[in-house]
Amino acid sequence: MSGIIVAPETRDLTKLAATLSAWLQTKLEGASNISIVNLDYPRGAGMSHETVLFDASWRQGRARHERGCVLRIKPTGHQVFPDVLFEEQYQLMQTLHAHGHVRVAEPYWFEPDASILGAPFFVMEKKHGRVPVSIPPYAATGWVAEASPAQRARMWENGVRQLAAVQAMPLAGLGFLRGATPGAEDGLAQEWDKYQRFIAWAADEHFAPVFHAASARLEKLWPRNQPAGLVWGDARLGNMMFGDDFSVVAVMDWEQPSLGGALHDLAWWLTIAQAMHGATPARAGLAGMGTREESIALWREITGIRTDDIEWYEDFTHLKLSCCSLTTSKLGRHPRPDPAALARRMKVAASA
Numbered sequence: 001m002s003g004i005i006v007a008p009e010t011r012d013l014t015k016l017a018a019t020l021s022a023w024l025q026t027k028l029e030g031a032s033n034i035s036i037v038n039l040d041y042p043r044g045a046g047m048s049h050e051t052v053l054f055d056a057s058w059r060q061g062r063a064r065h066e067r068g069c070v071l072r073i074k075p076t077g078h079q080v081f082p083d084v085l086f087e088e089q090y091q092l093m094q095t096l097h098a099h100g101h102v103r104v105a106e107p108y109w110f111e112p113d114a115s116i117l118g119a120p121f122f123v124m125e126k127k128h129g130r131v132p133v134s135i136p137p138y139a140a141t142g143w144v145a146e147a148s149p150a151q152r153a154r155m156w157e158n159g160v161r162q163l164a165a166v167q168a169m170p171l172a173g174l175g176f177l178r179g180a181t182p183g184a185e186d187g188l189a190q191e192w193d194k195y196q197r198f199i200a201w202a203a204d205e206h207f208a209p210v211f212h213a214a215s216a217r218l219e220k221l222w223p224r225n226q227p228a229g230l231v232w233g234d235a236r237l238g239n240m241m242f243g244d245d246f247s248v249v250a251v252m253d254w255e256q257p258s259l260g261g262a263l264h265d266l267a268w269w270l271t272i273a274q275a276m277h278g279a280t281p282a283r284a285g286l287a288g289m290g291t292r293e294e295s296i297a298l299w300r301e302i303t304g305i306r307t308d309d310i311e312w313y314e315d316f317t318h319l320k321l322s323c324c325s326l327t328t329s330k331l332g333r334h335p336r337p338d339p340a341a342l343a344r345r346m347k348v349a350a351s352a
Contacts, residue, residue, distance in 0.1 A: 009050055009077060009078075010041060010050070011050075013039040013040070013052070016039060016052065016117075017036040017037070017039055017054070018036075019116065019117065020036045020054065020056075020071070021034045021035070021036045023111070023116055024036070024056060024058070027109050028058055028060065030060050030061070031058040031059065031060050032058065032059050032060075033057075033058060033059045034056070034057070034058040035056065035057045035058070036054055036055075036056055037054065037055050037057075038053070038054055038055045039052055039053065039054045040052070040053050040054075041053070042131075043133065048075065048080040048081070048253075048255060049072050049073060049074075049075055049255065050072075050073040050075075051070060051071065051072050051073070052070070052071040052073075053068075053069075053070055053071075053126055054068075054069050054070075054071065054126075055067070055068050055069065055126075056068075056069050067108075067125075067126075068125065068126030068128070069108065069123050069124070069125070069126050070105065070123065070124050070125070070126045071121060071122075071123055072121060072122055072123075072124070073117055073118075073119050073120075073121045074086040074114075074119040074120045074121060075119070076118065076119045078327075078330060079327065080324060080327045080328060081198065081255070081256055081324075081327070082197055082198055082201040082202070083194065083197075083256070085255060085256060085257065086120060086255075087110070087112075087120075088176055088177060088257060089254045089255050089257065090107055090110050090122045091176055092174070092176075092177065092254050092257050093105070093107045093124065093254055094107050095169075095173060095174065096169065096254075099168075099169060099170075101165045101168040101169065102162060102165045102166055102168075102169065102251050103162060103248055103249065103250055103251055104250060104251055104252075104254070105124040105125040105126070105127050105250055105252070106124060106125040107122060107123075107124045107125075108122075108123045108124055108125065109122060109123045110122040111123075127241050127249050127250040128249070129241040129242050129243050129244075129249035129250065130143055130241065130242050130243075130244075131238065131240070131241050131242070131252075132144045132155075132237045132238050132240070132242075132276075133238060134238050134276070137276060138237075138238065138276065138277075139276055139277040139286045144286075145286075147246070147288075148288070149287040149288030150288060151246050151288065152246075152286060152287065152288030152289055153288040153289070153290070154245070154246040154247070155237075155242055155246040155288075155289075156237075156288065156289045156290045156295075157290070157298065158242070158246065158247050158248045159237050159240055159248060160269075160290065160295050160298045160299055160302075161248075161298070161302060162240065162248045162251050163232075163235055163265060163266065163269055163299060164298070164299045164302035164303045165302075166229075166230055166232050166235075166251075166265060167229045167230065167262050167303045167305060168303075169230045171228060171229070171230065171259060174230060174259060177230075177257050177258055177259050178190075178259060179193060179194070179258065179259075181193045181197075185259075186228075186258075186259035186260070187226060187228065187259065187260065187261055188223075188226045188260060188261050190258050190259055190260045191231060191258055191260030191261065191264055191316075194258065194260075195316075195319060195320055195323060196215065198320075198323045199211045199212070199215070199323060202323060202326040202327055203323075203326060206339055207326060207337075207339055207342065210339050210342055210343045210346065210348060210350070211319070211322070211323070211342075211346075213343075213346075213348040213349065214319050214322075214343075214346035214347070214348050215319070217315075217346075217347065217348055218312070218315060218316055218319065221312055221315075222312075223308075223309035223312040223313070224308070224309060225263070225306055225307075225308040225309040226261055226263075227261055227262040227263060227305050227306065228259070228261060228262065229259075229260075229261050229262025229263075229265075229305070230257065230258075230259065230262075231256075231257055231258040231259070231260040231261065231264045231265055232251070232254060232257060232265045233253075233254065233255065233256030233257050233258065233265075233268075234253050234255070234256060234268070235264075235265035235266070235268045235269045235272075236268065236269060236272040236273070236276075237269075237272070237273065237276070238272070238276070239251065239252045239253045240252065262303065262305050263305075263307065263309070263310060263313045264313060264316075264317075266295075266296070266299050266307065266310065266313070267310060267313030267314045267316065267317045268317050268320070269295065270292050270295060270296070270310075270314060270317075271314055271317040271318065271321065273289070273292070273295065274292065277289050278292070296310060315346070315347065318345045318346050318347075319346050321345075322337070322342045322345055322346055325337045325342070
């Protein structure tokens with residue numbers, strides 16, 4: 001597998017194979033001849049969790065079974081987010097898979113015992129397809145850049161349709177995603193509380209004034225339109241896997257879900273799309289990808305949800321991404337952010 005490993009940490013995969021083989025024996029009653037092979041790290045993605053791909057095979061009775069798997073390990077060292085919603089991530093994937101509208105990998109097993117790999121972990125289905133990676137940027141090189149405009153148009157439309165499908169998920173069965181802060185258990189209050197706590201957790205004296213000014217600006221412009229809905233949390237093309245026909249195979253990375261409302265994911269999607277492949281004064285947009293306005297219109301048509309005040313949610317996304325830049329820079333994958341640049345992104349004075 002070519003590309004750059006961006007995992008927060010790595011380990012000896014030979015030893016891991018032996019450990020997983022012994023562990024899998026406890027999950028498969030009557031299994032024998034368990035084999036764990038083809039272990040590897042994803043390339044160009046997977047910065048927040050240690051994630052390992054592998055293939056498992058075993059015999060039960062006279063039958064031989066084979067299964068492609070993905071191991072995801074709970075972060076214990078570097079954390080991108082203050083809230084490590086690891087168990088919630090697994091439970092949400094179980095619920096989404098059972099519901100069927102959103103194409104997620106099937107979760108297989110959850111292991112809470114940290115003594116096995118040093119942290120709790122879960123194993124899920126390994127899907128097969130291609131991912132528009134961030135490192136190197138998919139718009140500059142690789143299969144997306146080499147695709148025809150018609151193929152990219154199909155990828156964009158299928159991506160937006162799956163983004164919209166998230167809002168088909170009934171909230172009644174998602175009580176495990178409610179926030180712990182009194183008065184901010186769901187809705188916009190939950191998502192706002194999450195990032196105010198993020199600022200307090202990650203922003204030192206060099207950054208805190210800019211973040212506080214940006215928060216004050218957003219509070220003054222507080223949106224009237226606050227539709228209920230599930231928040232995926234990292235809603236972008238790079239967290240989808242596509243088949244050879246440019247249809248969505250899997251929607252991935254459910255590590256920061258909430259009940260914060262429907263417009264957060266749409267705003268995140270629009271913001272990341274503009275950064276990754278949108279037109280700027282310095283570059284042409286990636287031909288075939290829908291425009292911001294087209295993405296909003298298609299999402300609104302599918303969901304039936306009003307998109308008034310989407311600009312406010314996009315500004316909130318810039319605050320969220322600025323928070324993330326503080327923590328991802330500690331991995332060495334990005335340079336330490338400049339407070340003045342963050343101020344411009346969040347539309348406040350650099351001297352705030």
